[in-house]
Amino acid sequence: MNIATIVLSAGKGTRMKSEIPKVLHKVLGKEIILWSNDAIKNFENKFIVIGHQHQLVEEYISDDSQTIIQQQQLGTGHALLVVFNDKSFLSSTYDYVLVVPGDVPLIEEETLNRLITKVIDDDAAIGFLVASANNPFGYGRVILDKEDNVSKIVEERDASEKEKKINLINSGVYCFKYDFIANHIGQLSDANEQHEFYLTDLVELAFTEKQKILVEESSEVSIMGINSMDQLHNLEREARDNIINKHIANGVYFQDATTAYIDKDVAIGNGTKILANTHLLGNTVIGENCKIGPNTMISDSDIGSSSTVIYSVVTESSTKREVQVGPYAHLRPGSNLGKRVKVGAFAETKKSNIGDGSKIPHLAYVGDGEIEKNVNFSAGAITVNYDGENKNKTVIKEGAFIGSDVMLIAPVTIGEGAFIGAGSVITKDVPPKALAVERSEQKNIEGYADRKKNKKDEK
Ligand code: UD1
Ligand code: CA
Numbered sequence: 001m002n003i004a005t006i007v008l009s010a011g012k013g014t015r016m017k018s019e020i021p022k023v024l025h026k027v028l029g030k031e032i033i034l035w036s037n038d039a040i041k042n043f044e045n046k047f048i049v050i051g052h053q054h055q056l057v058e059e060y061i062s063d064d065s066q067t068i069i070q071q072q073q074l075g076t077g078h079a080l081l082v083v084f085n086d087k088s089f090l091s092s093t094y095d096y097v098l099v100v101p102g103d104v105p106l107i108e109e110e111t112l113n114r115l116i117t118k119v120i121d122d123d124a125a126i127g128f129l130v131a132s133a134n135n136p137f138g139y140g141r142v143i144l145d146k147e148d149n150v151s152k153i154v155e156e157r158d159a160s161e162k163e164k165k166i167n168l169i170n171s172g173v174y175c176f177k178y179d180f181i182a183n184h185i186g187q188l189s190d191a192n193e194q195h196e197f198y199l200t201d202l203v204e205l206a207f208t209e210k211q212k213i214l215v216e217e218s219s220e221v222s223i224m225g226i227n228s229m230d231q232l233h234n235l236e237r238e239a240r241d242n243i244i245n246k247h248i249a250n251g252v253y254f255q256d257a258t259t260a261y262i263d264k265d266v267a268i269g270n271g272t273k274i275l276a277n278t279h280l281l282g283n284t285v286i287g288e289n290c291k292i293g294p295n296t297m298i299s300d301s302d303i304g305s306s307s308t309v310i311y312s313v314v315t316e317s318s319t320k321r322e323v324q325v326g327p328y329a330h331l332r333p334g335s336n337l338g339k340r341v342k343v344g345a346f347a348e349t350k351k352s353n354i355g356d357g358s359k360i361p362h363l364a365y366v367g368d369g370e371i372e373k374n375v376n377f378s379a380g381a382i383t384v385n386y387d388g389e390n391k392n393k394t395v396i397k398e399g400a401f402i403g404s405d406v407m408l409i410a411p412v413t414i415g416e417g418a419f420i421g422a423g424s425v426i427t428k429d430v431p432p433k434a435l436a437v438e439r440s441e442q443k444n445i446e447g448y449a450d451r452k453k454n455k456k457d458e459k
Contacts, residue, residue: 001120004094004178005043007036008079009102010051010070015228021053022226023102024060027236028243029263029281032226033060035105042109043098047089049079075196076101076172077188084185094178096120099199101172103226106239112173115216119175125211126180126203129171131220138227139169140200142215150213152204157193170200171223180211239264247274255294269305287321296326304339317349320356338373351391352383355398367391368410372398378422380405397432 013022023033033048037060040046046065050057051073061067068089070082080099083089098116100107111129119127130142140153141163153170154163184205188197206213221242224235243264244257251270254260261279268274269288278293286292287305298314304321312326316333324342325331331343334351341354344361352369358377360366365382368391381402383394392410396402400414403422414420415432424438 001096002045002092002094003043003096003098003116004045004047004089004092005040005098005100006080006083007040007046007048007065007100007102008076008172009033009036009057010049010054010073010079011103012052012073013103013227016226016232017229021057023057025226025232027105027226027232027264028239028261030265031060032105033057033102035264036100036102036107037062037065039107039109039112040100043112045092045094047083047086048102049083051079075190075194076199077185077197077201080181080199081185081188081197084182097176097178097181099172099174099176101225104172104223105226106222106224106235106242107171107173108222111218111222115173116175118214118216119177122212122214124214125177125206126174127214127216128174128203129218129223130168130215131171131218131223133167133169133220136164136167136169138231139225140172141166142168142170144168145207149207150203150215151207153198153200155192155194155198155200169220169223171218172225173223174199176202180206275310301331366394368393370395372396372400372416374399375402376400377402378404378406381420382407384409 009023011022016022024031027035047068048061048065049068049070051070054069058067066088068083068086070079098112115127115129133139138156140155141159142150143152143154145151184202187205188201190197192198203213221238226232226235243262244254244260247268248254252268253273256276259277260274263281266280266284268286271289272286273291275293277295279297280286282300284298284300285302287303289306290303291308295311296309300316301314302318303309304319304323306321307319307323310326312329314331317331317335319337320339322340323337328345329343330348332348332350335349336353338354338356340357342359342361343349346362347360347364350367352366352371354371355373357373358371358375360377362379364377366377367383367385369383370393375396381404384407385391385394394408394410395413397414397416399417401419403420405423406420407425409425409427412426413429415430415434417433418430419435420426421435421437424436426436426438430436
């Protein structure tokens, strides 16, 4: 069977009340258009209809799909007509056509396959996914005749009061026999409340011609569409629960799922504990048996197994196993921590490699650093990486000890096993195993306090 898949994403999304094209709004950190992309990723012959601000939307279309521009958005039926007039579509022949709305992000591959199989097995002209909705508002209602056959779909805006009470809703996901569309798409009219060409009217045409129509039930959540911010909000809440439940089923512990924000593509190893108020965003991967949170935000980062990240912010960074981050640490982009590294309270790192076993336990800044293994970077020490014009590198070789309150003025290299005395401002390279001290010698002025007091009493 040759099946073409068409995704309709040309609409403006007026009801969103936003300048951003509807399919570029994000649900759990991922653009809506990419959700449907995921659902059809294993399908062939994909055509994505875009229109409103298509230059922006185009960038999100995967290479294995064909883009079709619908210049004027005259309705879902018109979108399909545009496809059926497009050269790239007409260059091959298909037996069936799957139509998926671009604004239904929770639709799953398995559900689409179920629909396709049923339509093919039953030799239907049209099959579409429906759901019994608690709140059918805004969706097309599925109208049955006296014998419970599907006779048509009525849009919310065209529905009578009686029809509005029907809670069987149209998902907007259809599988058509190719020939049926080819023969009927030209017959749609825009004689309705919105003056649009409704794809849904094909159902009534099929009914009139006594062609076989079937419906396949799906869950209300899986076919939720996004037309307004309100719906985006509700859908995101459902999607969030779904995703957290999947992680829980995989053996991840959530202290409080209501305060956990886990983006769609985040991976979490089993045995990991996610504590309250944790945000795991973008393409983040958390290893096994970690403890993340409370109050932690990790974006686009990789955290090695058996690590702890507490009260911290981690962005575009990676760690090996058994690291300890926080409380109150900030790993900025390009921080790569080796095994058992510790970055503790009020420490910040940026674009730095920090070797196995090195410790930055408190109140420190490491930027543009090449820190080898087992380095101790004491409280108050910083790499002075920026001279006002350029960012410069600090290299600290294995086992070096950087005392408290040290300024390492980059570019500078500290040799293997060297010591830097507390409070030093280091501007020159330090040889291996040396002690570098840069501060004036301490003077003790005996009896100072008494003399000071006497002077005051004389006044
Ligand atoms: C549509 C269905 C409705 C169904 C609902 C499910 C019609 C007439 N109605 O309503 O029965 O319950 O979906 O979510 O089809 N689009 C284009 N070009 C256009 C118009 C729309 O590509 O000219 C795209 C939109 O970008 C969107 C999808 O088609 O992704 C559906 O359009 P939308 O306007 O959201 O239709 P609904 O009112 O939700
Ligand atoms: Ca919609």
